[in-house]
Amino acid sequence: MRALLMTSVLTAALAVAGGAAAQSTLRPGQTVTGNFSGKDARMDDGSHYRCYVVQTQQNQVYTVTMRSSDFDAYLMAGPGADCDDTTVSNDDGPDMGTDSQLRFTSTGGLWVIRANTLSEGETGSFQLSVSAGQQLRPTTQVLPISVGEGRQGRLEFSDRQASDGSFYDCYALTVSRAGRVAVRMDAAGFDAYLSLHEGPQCDGDSLASDDDSGGGTSAMITQDLRPGAYSFRANSLSAAQEGDYTVTVTTMR
Known part of the structure; x- marks a missing residue:
């Protein structure tokens, strides 16, 4: 039947x-x-x-x-x-x-x-x-990152998947002092994409997103942030792309 x-x-x-x-x-x-x-x-x-x-x-x-x-x-x-x-x-x-x-x-x-x-x-x-x-059971892990820190990661099939079929890692960022913060993502094997969110879970509407502002295929978001909990998606521009990447968070004057 x-x-x-x-x-x-x-x-x-x-x-x-x-x-x-x-x-x-x-x-x-x-x-x-x-x-x-x-x-x-x-x-x-x-x-x-x-x-x-x-x-x-x-x-x-x-x-x-x-x-x-x-x-x-x-x-x-x-x-x-x-x-x-x-x-x-x-x-x-x-x-x-x-x-x-x-x-x-x-x-x-x-x-x-x-x-x-x-x-x-x-x-x-x-x-x-x-x-x-x-x-596969996509991970729900949230990776902590601090202002002034850089992290290496890899997008792969076990990661979270956006509605367009692209994979992403979620990073939680706590901002303790108001100021201008820059989030950058570099990847050699795919076109990087970033989105910044309020709260620690990379969900809801994004405060900002970017494809190529870091130059070439690198993504960078520069945003004035108040103290609080934020998160960002380290993402690829296209669906089903895998590869290594680096993210950094810095303050801007």
């Missing part, structure tokens, strides 16, 4: 997805083969694509791999069944040449995968697979 119900849910979702291309179901552990031709759907840039939908479990890590010796592979994925609504992408997987691989942590339910050629008019055969990894 459970298997029959799941099939019905997938069928109904595909019927109402409204995507530009027909969608197929893909199961974790399954590998499918395909062949792009001139008959396949095209993106606005002229590249061909196909859409697949996979049923996922909450907090499960999934790895999607696309291989081809005929063209440069490109993958996109996102929650739901709409092939035009994706949040995670990858061109070249780690040490994989022109093959593509992406990972995502699911919030549960359906996820759509768009298998794509990188460039206009490319055709040829490919293999697409999806595998499920460990079950």
Whole structure:
């Protein structure tokens, strides 16, 4: 009965997805083969694509791999069944040449995968697979930091996840003296993003946020703060990015 119900849910979702291309179901552990031709759907840039939908479990890590010796592979994925609504992408997987691989942590339910050629008019055969990894319970840890201190950290799949699919660490900052405070984040492997919040839990509306004010892809927030409890998110600009970073908090004159 459970298997029959799941099939019905997938069928109904595909019927109402409204995507530009027909969608197929893909199961974790399954590998499918395909062949792009001139008959396949095209993106606005002229590249061909196909859409697949996979049923996922909450907090499960999934790895999607696309291989081809005929063209440069490109993958996109996102929650739901709409092939035009994706949040995670990858061109070249780690040490994989022109093959593509992406990972995502699911919030549960359906996820759509768009298998794509990188460039206009490319055709040829490919293999697409999806595998499920460990079950993750994102941390709720809050990391203390003081004015005048620097900390090293790493964004990874076990971290908290923002609504856009990006990972972040939460830092609690106590300000004992009113003044102008600068929070800076540097990262070599991704575009850094910061948001400053009242209270110690990195929740609620942000007092300030920043992408590139630190120069290049570094983020920096400069804010006049009264004595009290604050927090900030050390975040990436894009979804599902991992890597090392450094944060510093200093006073400004």
